[in-house]
Structure formats: structure tokens, C-alpha cells
């Protein structure tokens with residue numbers, strides 16, 4: 144499984160380097176140190192957002208070798224753009240790395256929060272995926288240190304008293320590993336563990 148994932152990761156890199164970029168998802172890797180100019184450290188979060196779709200007022204577009212992120216004034220993306228940022232495909236900028244890819248993946252030993260168009264068919268209707276590593280102390284700038292873990296049918300977030308270490312007694316919150324449809328939106332939200 145590990146080898147397969149490594150091959151998948153290589154395939155993604157290979158595709159983005161050597162083929163014309165026309166991915167269906169924009170992948171963003173967030174590295175542990177915001178000032179890490181090389182993006183060689185630990186990835187603390189990975190997101191995949193489907194291209195050219197309004198996602199709560201934000202839209203991602205792959206445009207040649209560039210990725211545009213448009214922030215709209217309203218959640219339906221109908222009231223004009225407030226701000227737009229452009230990132231080069233595959234280039235590390237400020238501890239962030241953007242890539243256009245053909246599909247999303249949930250890394251091994253991670254959990255994911257998946258926004259999809261339905262619960263029954265979340266795998267093929269996923270529009271936005273956020274994943275973070277499990278069972279490791281995550282130091283996130285300007286937040287308290289956390290460890291995520293999956294046991295039985297819950298995802299536990301243990302938030303530590305300190306911002307830069309996982310010492311002391313954490314506060315724990317849990318969410319069920321299940322899919323929920325929200326009555327006031329057309330999207331569903333699932334929590335998934337891959338461990």
C-alpha cells in the first residue's frame with residue numbers, strides 16, 4: 144500500500160511536470176513551517192478543491208502553468224471578485240505548494256473531511272477534501288498544538304495547552320466518522336479515516 148501511494152505521488156508529480164496542466168482538482172499542500180522556503184518539511188494539511196466551481200465564495204482555476212484562486216464577495220460567487228491570487232503550479236511559495244491534479248487522494252495515516260454533492264456517492268461527487276495526518280503532533284502557526292486520532296467510529300481532536308508542543312493534558316473533541324447532509328445546503332460532509 145505504501146509503495147502504491149508513493150507511486151501515485153510520483154505519478155502526480157510526473158503529470159504536473161511533464162504534461163500540460165489540465166487537472167480537475169487543485170491540490171494545496173501546507174507545510175509545517177510557514178517560512179520553509181523549500182517545502183521539504185512535514186505536510187500539516189492537504190486540500191483538494193474541484194476546479195471552476197464556486198465553493199463557499201471561493202473558486203480555483205488551473206490556467207496554463209498558473210493557478211488562480213478567486214475570492215468572491217458572496218458565497219454564491221455572483222457579486223464580484225474581492226481578491227484574486229495567482230500561484231505557479233508546483234512551486235513552493237511561503238510554505239504552500241499548489242498543483243493541478245486529475246484526482247484527489249486521501250494519504251495513508253490521515254483523516255479527511257470531504258464535502259460532496261451526496262452522501263451515497265461521496266467518492267465521485269467530492270468537491271472539496273481537507274486531510275491531515277493522524278497520531279502526530281501538529282504545530283500550526285498561531286494555533287495550539289493538536290493530535291488527531293481515529294478510534295472505533297470517531298475522530299478525536301486533542302488540543303494541547305501549548306502552541307509549540309504536545310505536552311500536558313489535552314482537551315478532546317470528537318466527531319463521528321459518518322456522512323451528514325445539511326438541510327440548508329446542497330452539500331454533504333463526511334469524515335473518513337485512512338489508517
Ligand SMILES: *[C@@H]1O[C@H](CO)[C@@H](O)[C@H](O)[C@H]1NC(C)=O
Pocket residue numbers: 216222223224225
Ligand atoms: C461586497 O458586499 C457588500 C455588502 O453587500 C457591499 O457593501 C460591497 O460594496 C461589496 N464589495 C464589492 C467589491 O463588490
Ligand SMILES: *[C@@H]1O[C@H](CO)[C@@H](O)[C@H](O)[C@H]1NC(C)=O
Pocket residue numbers: 301312313314315
Ligand atoms: C484527552 O485524551 C487523552 C488521551 O486519551 C487523555 O490523556 C486526556 O486526559 C484527555 N483529556 C481530558 C480533558 O479528558
Ligand SMILES: *[C@@H]1O[C@H](CO)[C@@H](O)[C@H](O)[C@H]1NC(C)=O
Pocket residue numbers: 327328329
Ligand atoms: C440547492 O439546489 C437547488 C436546485 O439546484 C437550488 O435551487 C437551491 O438554491 C440550492 N440551495 C442552496 C442553498 O445552494
